[in-house]
Amino acid sequence: MSDLTLGALYGAVTLVVMFSGMPIAFALGVVATGFMYFFMPASSLDTITQNVYEEMASITLLSIPLFILKGAAIGKSPAGKDLYSAIHTWMHKVPGGLGIANVFACALFAAMAGSSPATCSAIGSAGIPEMRKRGYSPGFAAGIIAAGGTLGILLPPSITMILYAVAAEQSLGRLFLAGIGPGVLLVVLFAGYAVYRARKEYRMALDIYQKGGEKSAYLEDEHFTLSEKVEMLPRVLPFIILLIGVMVALYGGFATPSETAGLGALLALALLAVIYGVWKPKDLSPILGSSIKESTMLLLIIGMSLLYSYVMSYLHISQSAAAWVVGLHLSKWVLLAVILLMVIVFGFFLPPVSIILMTAPIILPPLREAGFDLIWFGIVMTVVMEMGLIHPPVGLNIFVIKNIAPDIPLKDVIWGVFPFLLLMVVAVLLLCVFPSIATGLPDMIMGAK
Amino acid sequence: MDKLNRFLMMLSMVALVLTSLVLTYSVVSRYFFHAPTDWQDEASVFMLVGVTFFCTAYVQYHRGHIGIEALAGLLPRRVNAVRLFFVDLVSMLFCAFFTWKSWLLFHEAWVDGQTTSSTFAPPLWIPYSMMAAGMTLLTLQILLQTLARLTNKPEHAA
Amino acid sequence: QTALKISHQFPGGTLTEGDFRDRLTRMFAAEVEKRSKGALKFSIYPGSSLMKTNAQFSAMRKGALDLSLVPLSYAGGEVPEVNIGLMPGLVTSYDQAYGWKNAEVGKELARILYDKGIVMLSWIWQGGGMASRGKPVVDPDDAKGMKIRGGSREMDLMLKAAGAAVVTLPSNEIYAAMQTGAMEAALTSSTSLISFRLEEVSKALTTARAGSYWFMLEPLMMSRSVFDRLPKDQQQLLLTVGAELEAFALKSSKEDDQQVANVYQKTGSKVVDMNPAALKKWQDIAKTTAWKDYSEKSPSCANLLKLAEKTL
Numbered sequence: 003m004s005d006l007t008l009g010a011l012y013g014a015v016t017l018v019v020m021f022s023g024m025p026i027a028f029a030l031g032v033v034a035t036g037f038m039y040f041f042m043p044a045s046s047l048d049t050i051t052q053n054v055y056e057e058m059a060s061i062t063l064l065s066i067p068l069f070i071l072k073g074a075a076i077g078k079s080p081a082g083k084d085l086y087s088a089i090h091t092w093m094h095k096v097p098g099g100l101g102i103a104n105v106f107a108c109a110l111f112a113a114m115a116g117s118s119p120a121t122c123s124a125i126g127s128a129g130i131p132e133m134r135k136r137g138y139s140p141g142f143a144a145g146i147i148a149a150g151g152t153l154g155i156l157l158p159p160s161i162t163m164i165l166y167a168v169a170a171e172q173s174l175g176r177l178f179l180a181g182i183g184p185g186v187l188l189v190v191l192f193a194g195y196a197v198y199r200a201r202k203e204y205r206m207a208l209d210i211y212q213k214g215g216e217k218s219a220y221l222e223d224e225h226f227t228l229s230e231k232v233e234m235l236p237r238v239l240p241f242i243i244l245l246i247g248v249m250v251a252l253y254g255g256f257a258t259p260s261e262t263a264g265l266g267a268l269l270a271l272a273l274l275a276v277i278y279g280v281w282k283p284k285d286l287s288p289i290l291g292s293s294i295k296e297s298t299m300l301l302l303i304i305g306m307s308l309l310y311s312y313v314m315s316y317l318h319i320s321q322s323a324a325a326w327v328v329g330l331h332l333s334k335w336v337l338l339a340v341i342l343l344m345v346i347v348f349g350f351f352l353p354p355v356s357i358i359l360m361t362a363p364i365i366l367p368p369l370r371e372a373g374f375d376l377i378w379f380g381i382v383m384t385v386v387m388e389m390g391l392i393h394p395p396v397g398l399n400i401f402v403i404k405n406i407a408p409d410i411p412l413k414d415v416i417w418g419v420f421p422f423l424l425l426m427v428v429a430v431l432l433l434c435v436f437p438s439i440a441t442g443l444p445d446m447i448m449g450a451k
Numbered sequence: 452m453d454k455l456n457r458f459l460m461m462l463s464m465v466a467l468v469l470t471s472l473v474l475t476y477s478v479v480s481r482y483f484f485h486a487p488t489d490w491q492d493e494a495s496v497f498m499l500v501g502v503t504f505f506c507t508a509y510v511q512y513h514r515g516h517i518g519i520e521a522l523a524g525l526l527p528r529r530v531n532a533v534r535l536f537f538v539d540l541v542s543m544l545f546c547a548f549f550t551w552k553s554w555l556l557f558h559e560a561w562v563d564g565q566t567t568s569s570t571f572a573p574p575l576w577i578p579y580s581m582m583a584a585g586m587t588l589l590t591l592q593i594l595l596q597t598l599a600r601l602t603n604k605p606e607h608a609a
Numbered sequence: 610q611t612a613l614k615i616s617h618q619f620p621g622g623t624l625t626e627g628d629f630r631d632r633l634t635r636m637f638a639a640e641v642e643k644r645s646k647g648a649l650k651f652s653i654y655p656g657s658s659l660m661k662t663n664a665q666f667s668a669m670r671k672g673a674l675d676l677s678l679v680p681l682s683y684a685g686g687e688v689p690e691v692n693i694g695l696m697p698g699l700v701t702s703y704d705q706a707y708g709w710k711n712a713e714v715g716k717e718l719a720r721i722l723y724d725k726g727i728v729m730l731s732w733i734w735q736g737g738g739m740a741s742r743g744k745p746v747v748d749p750d751d752a753k754g755m756k757i758r759g760g761s762r763e764m765d766l767m768l769k770a771a772g773a774a775v776v777t778l779p780s781n782e783i784y785a786a787m788q789t790g791a792m793e794a795a796l797t798s799s800t801s802l803i804s805f806r807l808e809e810v811s812k813a814l815t816t817a818r819a820g821s822y823w824f825m826l827e828p829l830m831m832s833r834s835v836f837d838r839l840p841k842d843q844q845q846l847l848l849t850v851g852a853e854l855e856a857f858a859l860k861s862s863k864e865d866d867q868q869v870a871n872v873y874q875k876t877g878s879k880v881v882d883m884n885p886a887a888l889k890k891w892q893d894i895a896k897t898t899a900w901k902d903y904s905e906k907s908p909s910c911a912n913l914l915k916l917a918e919k920t921l
C-alpha cells in the first residue's frame with residue numbers, strides 16, 4: 003500500500019469513528035492504536051502512554067486550565083454582567099450603541115478568557131435579553147453575541163493559539179500580540195455593522211409606528227444621569243487592572259506565558275473575593291468545577307491527538323500528504339486558499355482545538371516552504387476557525403446561544419450570524435493584503451522577526 | 452464511585468488553585484526577592500496532569516467528553532441504541548488498554564527510579580501513577596455505563 | 610531489505626544544506642544505503658516530527674524507534690550515568706572530547722548504554738557558549754546576580770554556585786524571554802545560539818572558539834534490539850559509517866563556533882572568547898557542585914567521572 007493510500011484509509015477510518023459519535027479524545031486514540039496494531043511494529047504499542055504523557059507534560063499546554071479558570075472566574079460571577087452594564091450606560095446615546103456595547107463587552111471579556119463559548123455565554127446571558135428588550139430583532143441580537151464571542155480565541159489569551167504556538171514552534175508571546183490588531187479590526191467591523199443594522203431596524207420601527215402600527219421598544223428613550231454613569235465606572239476598574247496587570251507581567255519581562263496564566267487566574271479569583279465577596283469554597287466550587295471539566299476534556303483530546311499524529315508521522319502519512327501538496331506547485335495564494343478552505347470544511351465538524359492538532363503536521367510544512375510567516379498564518383487560521391464556531395452544523399457558539407435564548411428559532415440565529423461571517427471573510431482578505439495588521443504590533447514591541 | 456469521583460474533583464480544585472499560587476509565587480520570588488525558583492514548572496505540570504486524569508472519570512460520568520453527534524438525529528431509535536452501545540464498548544476497551552500500559556510505565560519508572568531530566572529532577576512515578584489511577588477509574592466508569600446500556604437501566608443509577 | 614527510522618529534534622534540511630546534525634543523519638543514511646546496496650533503507654524525521662524529543666531515548670530502548678541523534682544527557686532521568694555527556698568543565702576542548710570514544714571513559718559509557726539497550730554509532734560533540742543581553746560572561750564573577758538559563762541540572766548547579774539567578778523555561782520561549790528581559794543570558798550550543806536567533810536580542814557573546822566549559826555529547830545512537838537483529842556485516846557497516854562521519858561533525862561544530870561569532874558580530878554584539886584562567890575558575894566551581902552531585906548518584910557514576918577526569 004502506498005503512503006497516500008494508507009493516508010486515505012487513515013482519514014476514512016477517522017471519519018467513520020468520529021461520526022459514530024465516539025468522544026473525540028477516545029476516537030483519536032482508538033484510530034491511532036488500531037493502525038499501530040495493524041501497520042506498525044508491536045513495540046510501538048508499548049510507548050503509547052509515555053508518548054501521551056510527554057505531550058501533556060508541557061508547561062505551555064498546561065497553562066490552558068489556568069486560562070480557563072480566569073475566564074470562568076469572571077464569566078460565572080456578577081463581574082461579566084457588570085462589565086456589560088457599565089459599557090451600556092456609557093454607550094447608549096450612540097445610535098446602535100447597545101449593539102456596540104455588546105461587541106465591546108465581548109472584546110473585553112475575550113481579552114481575559116481563552117475560549118469563545120465562554121465569552122459567548124458570559125456576555126450573551128445579559129446582552130441578548132437586554133437587546134431584545136430594546137427592540138433589536140432576535141436574529142441580530144444572537145448574531146452579535148455569537149460573532150463577538152468568537153473574539154475569545156483571537157484576542158489574547160487564547161487556547162487555540164497556545165496549541166498553534168506549540169505545533170508551529172512559534173513564540174506564544176508574539177502570537178498573542180499578533181492577535182490584537184486583527185481583533186480590533188473585527189471589533190470595528192462588527193461595531194460598524196451593528197450601527198448600520200440598528201439604524202435600519204430603527205427606521206423600520208419608526209415607519210411602522212408612524213403608519214399607526216405598534217410602538218417598538220426601539221423608539222423608547224433611555225436615560226442615564228451623569229452620577230449613574232460615574233457610579234458604573236469602578237465596576238469596570240477590576241477588569242482594567244486585571245487586563246493591564248497581566249499584559250505588563252507578560253510583556254514587561256516579569257513572567258513567562260505560563261506564569262502569566264497562573265498570575266491571571268489568581269488575580270481574577272482575588273478580585274472576585276475582594277469586590278464580590280466570592281471566596282467561600284461553596285461559592286468557588288462551581289467556578290473551579292466547570293473550569294476543571296472543560297480543561298480535562300480539552301487536555302485529554304490534546305494528549306490523544308499526539309498518538310494520532312505520531313501514527314500519521316510514523317506511517318509517513320503526514321509527510322507524503324505534505325509532499326503531495328508541495329508537489330502540486332500551487333501558487334502561494336492558491337495554496338493558502340486551498341488550506342483555508344480545508345480548515346473551513348474541518349470547521350463544519352470539529353472544534354478549533356482538534357483542527358489545529360490534526361492538520362498542523364500536514365499544512366505547516368507546505369506553508370513554511372511557500373514562505374508564509376507562520377505567526378501571520380496562525381492569526382489568519384484563527385479567524386477562519388472563528389467562522390467555524392458560528393457556522394452550522396456544529397458551530398459551538400450557536401449551541402451556546404441556543405442555551406441562553408432557547409426561544410430564538412435556529413433559522414433566525416443562522417441568518418443573524420450570516421453578515422458577521424461575511425465580515426470575517428473581509429477581515430481575512432484585509433489580512434492578506436495588509437499582513438502588518440497582525441505582524442505590526444509584535445514587530446513593534448518585540449522587534450522584527 | 453460517585454463519592455470517589457467527587458472527592459477527586461475537590462482535590463483537583465485545590466490543586467488548580469495551588470498551581471496558580473505556585474506560578475505567582477515564582478514570579479514574586481524572582482522579582483522581589485531575587486531568588487528564582489526552578490521547581491515551579493514541573494510542580495505545576497505534575498499537579499495539572501493529576502487534575503486532568505483524576506477528573507476524567509467524573510467528566511465521563513456526566514458525558515462531558517464531546518463527540519460529533521451529527522448522526523444521532525438521523526438514525527432510528529433502535530439503531531442509535533446499538534451505535535451508542537458500541538461506542539461505549541470500544542471506548543472502554545481502548546481505555547482499558549491504555550490503563551494497562553500506564554501501569555506498566557509506572558512500574559518501570561518505579562523500579563528504575565526514573566526522574567525527569569531537569570534541575571529539580573522529581574521522580575516520574577508520581578505523574579505516571581496519577582495517569583494510571585485516573586485511567587483505571589475512567590475505564591471502570593465507562594464499564595458501568597456500558598453495562599447500564601446493556602441492562603437498559605437509567606445511566607446515573609449505575 | 611530493512612527500513613530504519615532516524616528521529617531528531619533539529620530543523621530539517623537537505624544533504625548539503627541546513628543544520629549539520631540533520632545533514633549528518635542524511636549523509637549517514639545515504640552512505641549506508643549506498644554501501645549496503647540498498648539492503649538498509651532510511652527515513653529521516655527531523656524537527657521532532659515523529660515523537661517528542663524526550664521520548665526518543667526510551668523509544669529506542671524499547672525498540673519502537675531505530676535510530677536517533679539526540680543530546681545524550683536528555684536521558685539523565687532514565688539513566689543517570691548519561692549526565693556525564695554535558696558536565697560543566699569536564700571537557701574543555703574538541704581534542705579532549707574526541708578522545709573519549711577510545712579512552713576508558715568512552716568504552717565504559719558505551720558498555721553501560723549497551724546494557725540499557727542502546728548502541729553508540731557516531732560520537733558527536735558540540736561546543737557552546739553564552740549569549741547575554743548585557744556584558745559578556747567570561748569570569749564566574751560576571752554571572753553574579755544575572756538571570757541565566759543554564760539548560761541542564763549540572764550547568765544550573767555550577768551557575769548557581771557562581772551567584773547567578775538560574776531560570777528555567779521551555780526553549781520556544783527563550784527568544785521572547787531574552788527580549789523582554791525575563792532572562793538575561795542563555796547558555797547553549799553554538800548551533801542553537803544561531804538557530805534561536807538570539808543575536809537580535811543580545812549585546813554580547815562568549816564563544817567556544819578558545820575552549821569552553823560547555824561541551825555536549827550528542828551521539829547518533831541505535832536501538833540495540835534492532836541492531837542485534839541485523840547480520841554482522843550490516844552491523845559493522847553502521848559502525849564504520851558512523852565513525853567516519855565523526856570528522857564531518859568535528860569540522861561542522863568548529864565552523865558553527867566561528868559562524869555564531871560572525872553572526873553576533875554583524876549585529877554589533879561584543880564577541881569574546883573564553884580564557885584559560887576563567888575556564889579554570891569555572892572548572893573549580895563545577896568540581897564542588899555538579900561533579901560532586903553526579904558522583905554521589907551511584908558508584909557507577911563516580912567511576913565514570915573518575916575515568917573522565919583521566920582525559921583532562
Ligand code: NA
Nearest residue numbers: 112154157159
Ligand atoms: Na481571549
Ligand code: NA
Nearest residue numbers: 808811876878
Ligand atoms: Na546583537
